[in-house]
Amino acid sequence: MVVCGDDGLAHRLAAELRGVYGEQVTLVVPPSERTERPPVVGRARAASAALFDRMVTAAVGRAAGAPGGGSEPAGSVRVVEAAEASETKLAEAGVERADALALVYDDDETNIRAALTARRLNPRLRLVLRLYNRRLGQHIEELLDQAATLATPAGDAAPDDASTTVLSDADTAAPALAAAAVAGTTKVVQADGLLLRAVERAPLRPGQAPPSGLITLALLSRNDPAGADGSEGNGEHGPLLLPDAAAVRDAQSRGTVVLEQVSYAGTSMPAGRGGRGVVPAFGSLFSRRLRWSLAGIVGCVAALAVALTVVTGEHPLYATYMTLLDLFAINEPALHQPLARQILQLLSGLTGLLLLPVLLAAVLEALGTFRSASALRKPPRGLGGHVVLLGLGKIGTRVLTRLRELNIPVVCVEADPEARGLATARRLRVPVVLGDVTQEGVLEAAKVHRSHALLAVTSADTTNLEAALYARSVRPDLRVVLRLYDDDFATAVYRTLRAAHPQASTRSRSVTHLAAPAFAGAMMGRQILGAIPVERRVLLFAALDVAGHPQLEDRTVGDAFRPGSWRVLALDRTPPEERREEPAAEESYEETRAGDGASGWVWDLPDDYVLQKEDRVVLAATRRGLAELLGRRSRERAGA
Structure with missing residues (x-):
C-alpha cells in the first residue's frame, strides 16, 4: 500500500493500514521544511510525526492483544520524502508493484495529477483519491477506470481490482459532526438516500422491557465512556461492538448503541425561511x-x-x-x-x-x-433554538449542508469574507455573521445565548476552544461540539469542560479519526458508506457483493453474523444490471428524497434469509472484522 499526503490524514491512514490490516505501507510525505503549517492551523511536522508514532504503537498493541489477533506482527512502514508525487517519486515508492495507492493531499489538482501518472505506471492499481469536488470526482472515477480498461493488453481479462474510489474527508466526517450537535441524531451514516442514526440509549431500569425492532450495534463502557473523554476503552470496561443476543441480555446495566432511521423532531426552520436557491417565493x-x-x-x-x-x-x-x-x-x-x-x-x-x-x-x-x-442574510430578530456553526471551510460547508437537509435552523460565523462556504450559505439563504469569533460581540450577533448548540469546526484548535469557553460563559448548559486535531488535547479539553459544566453536553471529534477508516477500507477494495464513532472506536458501514466471500455466501443472515466483527444489515433487491456502483454515498439526501423515492434496499432482513452469490449487502463491521473479510479473500485470490 502506498499513501501520499501532506497532512495528518496521511499519517493516520498509514497507521490504520499497518496496525489494523497488517499491510506493508510506503508513506510519501513532503520534506520537513515543507510540512510546517501556518500558525493559524498550528501543526508542526514534529507533532504530526509524534502523533503518527503513537497511533502506530496503539494500533499494533491492539492488533497483538485483540482476541483472534494472534502474534503475527503488523506490516512495516517505509517513508519517502518528496515535495510532490511526481512520476520519479511514485516509481521510487513502488507504485508499479503496489496493490493500492491513496492520494490524500489537501489540494484536488495535486491528487488528480498524481492519479493520472499512477494509472499510467500501473493500470491494475487500485486508486483512492481525496477530492472535495464531488461532481469532478465522478468524472475522474470514470476516466481512470476507462484508462485501466484500455491499458489492458488485447486478449487479457480486464483487471478486477483496478478500481478508482473518490472519497472526501469532509463528506465522511460531516454527518457525525452535524449529528453530534443535534438531539436525537448523535451518529449518522448515509446509504442509498437514507440517513441512518446510531442512538445511544441509557441502561434499562429493573423490569423495563427492551425496545423491539432495533439493531444493537454496541454495548457502551460500564464506566464513563470516552466518546466521552477521548480514551479508546479497553478490557471489560471498554465498548463491545456488534454484540450477539446473549451479550445484550446479559448486559442490561450497560448503555447501548442502536440503529434507527433519522426522524428529526426538534426545532425546524420557520415556514418561508431558508429556501433553496436565490429566487425567493x-x-x-x-x-x-x-x-x-x-x-x-x-x-x-x-x-x-x-x-x-x-x-x-x-x-x-x-x-x-x-x-x-x-x-x-x-x-x-x-x-x-x-x-x-x-x-x-x-x-x-x-x-x-x-x-x-x-x-x-x-x-x-x-x-x-x-x-x-443574493446577499448574506442576517440572523432574524426572534431566532432561537438554532445551531451556531463556526467556520465555513471544507468541513463547515459540508456540515452546513447536512444540517439544512434536516431542516435545522443554522447561523454561521466566518471570519474570511472569501471563504468557500459563503456561496453555499447564500444559496441556502442561511444567516451569516462575518467576523472573528474571538472578538467580543460576534457570538452575540449569532444569538448564541438563545441557540441549541455550538458547532466549532474552524481549522484552528485554539479558536474552537476559545469560542466554546466563551459560549459556555454566556450559557453554561449549551451543547458544544468541537473539532480538535490532537486526540490528547481533545481528551484534556473534554475532561476539563465536563468537570466545569457537568450538566452540559460536550463532544470532541477529529476529522482524520473519522475519515481514515473509510479511506483504508476503500484501499482494500470496498465502497465504505460511512463510519460511526462508538466512544473512541469506529464502526464501518460497507456495501459489498456476497460472491467470493465464504463467510457470507450460501449462509443465512443469522449464521453470517460474527459477533464483534461484522453483521449484515440490508440487502439490495435491485436487479444486478440496474445497480449503481455506489449506493448514493455522495448524493444529497434531499435530492434523493425528491426523486422517485424507490429504494432497492431492504433493512429488516429475517435471520433465516439465505445470502446468494448475486446478492449485494450492507454490513456493519469493526475495522478488524472488515480486515479479516478482505484479507481472507486476498489470500484466496493469491493462492488461486
Whole structure:
C-alpha cells in the first residue's frame, strides 16, 4: 500500500493500514521544511510525526492483544520524502508493484495529477483519491477506470481490482459532526438516500422491557465512556461492538448503541425561511401592507365596474373595460353624460392616482427582495433554538449542508469574507455573521445565548476552544461540539469542560479519526458508506457483493453474523444490471428524497434469509472484522 499526503490524514491512514490490516505501507510525505503549517492551523511536522508514532504503537498493541489477533506482527512502514508525487517519486515508492495507492493531499489538482501518472505506471492499481469536488470526482472515477480498461493488453481479462474510489474527508466526517450537535441524531451514516442514526440509549431500569425492532450495534463502557473523554476503552470496561443476543441480555446495566432511521423532531426552520436557491417565493416579494394596498385597489376597481354596469346597463366586461380606461386616464371625458357616469369617472381617476405610488412601492420592494436574496442574510430578530456553526471551510460547508437537509435552523460565523462556504450559505439563504469569533460581540450577533448548540469546526484548535469557553460563559448548559486535531488535547479539553459544566453536553471529534477508516477500507477494495464513532472506536458501514466471500455466501443472515466483527444489515433487491456502483454515498439526501423515492434496499432482513452469490449487502463491521473479510479473500485470490 502506498499513501501520499501532506497532512495528518496521511499519517493516520498509514497507521490504520499497518496496525489494523497488517499491510506493508510506503508513506510519501513532503520534506520537513515543507510540512510546517501556518500558525493559524498550528501543526508542526514534529507533532504530526509524534502523533503518527503513537497511533502506530496503539494500533499494533491492539492488533497483538485483540482476541483472534494472534502474534503475527503488523506490516512495516517505509517513508519517502518528496515535495510532490511526481512520476520519479511514485516509481521510487513502488507504485508499479503496489496493490493500492491513496492520494490524500489537501489540494484536488495535486491528487488528480498524481492519479493520472499512477494509472499510467500501473493500470491494475487500485486508486483512492481525496477530492472535495464531488461532481469532478465522478468524472475522474470514470476516466481512470476507462484508462485501466484500455491499458489492458488485447486478449487479457480486464483487471478486477483496478478500481478508482473518490472519497472526501469532509463528506465522511460531516454527518457525525452535524449529528453530534443535534438531539436525537448523535451518529449518522448515509446509504442509498437514507440517513441512518446510531442512538445511544441509557441502561434499562429493573423490569423495563427492551425496545423491539432495533439493531444493537454496541454495548457502551460500564464506566464513563470516552466518546466521552477521548480514551479508546479497553478490557471489560471498554465498548463491545456488534454484540450477539446473549451479550445484550446479559448486559442490561450497560448503555447501548442502536440503529434507527433519522426522524428529526426538534426545532425546524420557520415556514418561508431558508429556501433553496436565490429566487425567493412570490409571496415574499411584497410586504403584507403592500399586498393589502393592492387588494384594496383591486376591490375599488371591481366596485366601480359593478356601479358602472348598474348605471349604464352595459355588459359587465364592457363596464370593467371602461373603468380601467378611466383608471389609467386614457378614456374620453364623460361630457354630456349622466351625472352618475361623471362621478364614477372621477372616482376611477382618483383610484388611478392612488395606484401609482402603490405600483412604485411594489417595484422597489421587489428589487430590494432580490438584492437581499443574493446577499448574506442576517440572523432574524426572534431566532432561537438554532445551531451556531463556526467556520465555513471544507468541513463547515459540508456540515452546513447536512444540517439544512434536516431542516435545522443554522447561523454561521466566518471570519474570511472569501471563504468557500459563503456561496453555499447564500444559496441556502442561511444567516451569516462575518467576523472573528474571538472578538467580543460576534457570538452575540449569532444569538448564541438563545441557540441549541455550538458547532466549532474552524481549522484552528485554539479558536474552537476559545469560542466554546466563551459560549459556555454566556450559557453554561449549551451543547458544544468541537473539532480538535490532537486526540490528547481533545481528551484534556473534554475532561476539563465536563468537570466545569457537568450538566452540559460536550463532544470532541477529529476529522482524520473519522475519515481514515473509510479511506483504508476503500484501499482494500470496498465502497465504505460511512463510519460511526462508538466512544473512541469506529464502526464501518460497507456495501459489498456476497460472491467470493465464504463467510457470507450460501449462509443465512443469522449464521453470517460474527459477533464483534461484522453483521449484515440490508440487502439490495435491485436487479444486478440496474445497480449503481455506489449506493448514493455522495448524493444529497434531499435530492434523493425528491426523486422517485424507490429504494432497492431492504433493512429488516429475517435471520433465516439465505445470502446468494448475486446478492449485494450492507454490513456493519469493526475495522478488524472488515480486515479479516478482505484479507481472507486476498489470500484466496493469491493462492488461486
